[in-house]
């Protein structure tokens with residue numbers, strides 16, 4: 110188990126979130142609450158969060174999330190984490206889809222707790238604004254490392270344990286190549302550092318594009334709608 114060396118990373122706070130995004134969350138929450146309270150009778154108005162998102166492919170969105178300064182601190186911290194933990198592939202995954210990763214829930218509970226807070230307070234309002242649906246429960250939050258020596262390029266896959274995936278590059282200026290390709294739609298260059306790529310996990314087959322040099326570090330959120338699994342279990346609508 111790893112404890113962050115940088116005290117700022119261990120604080121439960123909204124400071125990692127970009128100011129404009131944090132403000133848009135605050136302005137969007139009353140619209141989201143009003144929609145939820147109407148119990149399916151009214152439409153949700155277009156929220157300020159939805160207005161700041163780009164939509165490069167059908168149901169694929171990009172949105173600035175984390176401050177650049179926080180991403181830089183994370184990259185330094187990942188250097189320390191590598192010394193203590195190392196990136197490991199998940200042996201339960203299909204070999205073709207294994208990517209070196211650090212799973213935060215097990216490896217660094219402090220960072221996991223802070224990212225859980227970001228899921229509840231920022232990412233879930235983003236998902237509600239897009240699809241009028243809550244996905245507040247992380248199936249996994251992990252740091253992935255694509256590089257030429259390890260996994261330079263991913264294989265086509267769905268993020269099987271999630272309903273919604275959000276992928277955030279932490280160091281877009283420090284490597285060549287990279288980016289994401291969506292089956293049937295096309296390729297996206299790496300997003301700017303701290304921006305999130307948001308897409309439905311079940312419908313959107315995708316793969317990481319080759320990294321030509323350097324390490325491409327990604328913060329990956331796999332989020333689920335727990336209400337759906339409860340409904341399925343109890344067989345209620």
Ligand SMILES: [Fe+2]
Pocket residue numbers: 266267268315
């Ligand atoms: Fe993926």
